[in-house]
Amino acid sequence: MRACVIGAGLGGLLAAANLAREGFEVEVYEKLPYAGGRFTNLDYRGYHLSTGALHMIPHRERGPLGRMLRQLGAGVEIIPSQPQAMFRIAGKDYTYEELPSLFSLRDKLKITKIIAMLKLGKATSDESYRSWLEKQIKNELVFKIADSFTGWSLSLKASEVPAKEVIAQTKNINKLGGPGIPVGGCGGVTKALVEVLQSEGAELHLKQKVIAIKQNGRAFEVVAKEKRNYDIVVSNAGPKVTAELAQEILPREYARAVSRIKGAAGIKISVACKKAMLGHSGVLFTPEAERINGINEVTNADPSLAPQGEHLLMSHQRLAEGADVKREIELGLKDLHRLFPEFKKYCRVLAVQVYRNSWPVNRAPSGTHLSPATPVEGLYLVGDAVKPEGWMETDGIAAGVEEALRHIRASY
């Protein structure tokens, strides 16, 4: 059986490594000169920045990605964040458990109830997380905390994500724990996966752009530099691009439906610091900042991500559709100065990176739940548009790959 994987992002690499281990002859096509897509390192002035993700895996070594990396024999160490998360409110940092102490007795009871409801994982209707919260409590700080969480992890406002998605995600956090930092950052994971591909005999073609997916009898014909035939095609190029590549074989309604999906956009600011500004390896949520949703300082877990003795701080903020990007960046930078009064003394901005349009944070917003199976048997989708309910970020990608593999195993 021959499998073609289009795109060497995290989803493509995971799918390719699994298929190769299951006996498929695998070829991966990547248009860029490097593997990893939005999940690898960008080395700049001694700092390991990233092409996208913030060097964190949402459920440390215990989630779908950690499990899959272990099963594949990819040698990646994931260091659990300690503490998992802090929340900066009125200049002080609080743990999740300490948050109720910030509120009046009446609201405290309501918040304890909300936390219990999130934990119990009760599915609700299609209402947004924000309107679900509004039914329980009227408190601006609660809404800001919710926005900082969904902004950091999903690049969405609480009003843009279904309540049942957040409830399912919270359940997974309670069960598996919060984030972890892969040693070597995103690039450490990508490198390990490329090594798995090599040891399994899969071929990785860099700088080879696929221009069409056609059908040739029972087989697929994939057109890149050459035309080659495959039994299955797994696309990590995103639903829109995949529908364009396969326009001869996919139904038009499907292409129209996926063309309507709007991705989630965001801005990441990477900062070089002469000293630790957070001092821990967890997420600092910043509900009261103007734009920034959260910050991490991964060098507290893996010092090799910055030059010796220095630190790498990264902030993330959701980018609203149609917003003035330069103004949003300015507001993000202002937040950093406000959050860290010593910013000027110890920190310097290394890079401002925007993720939108054809290179977004997520190709489909959390809660979309696009199936990895397409209407054409043998053509599958993986990547950040294909995340099953309750799974966010890279763990969502791995969970989507698991689902794609289940479909493939059932048919081949």
Next chain:
Amino acid sequence: MLVREERCVGCAACMPFCPNEAITVYGVAEIDRERCKNCGLCVAYCPNDAIEEG
């Protein structure tokens, strides 16, 4: 090298690969024409086909 602003998202994937430090990115990439030696590396590293020769 020329940045096609309508395609550039501002992801800065090109920036570290420029051997002449000719690229700055602030919402969109800008190439310093005096520093740029037209080596074309940025064209290859752009995920969005947003840089072309010129």
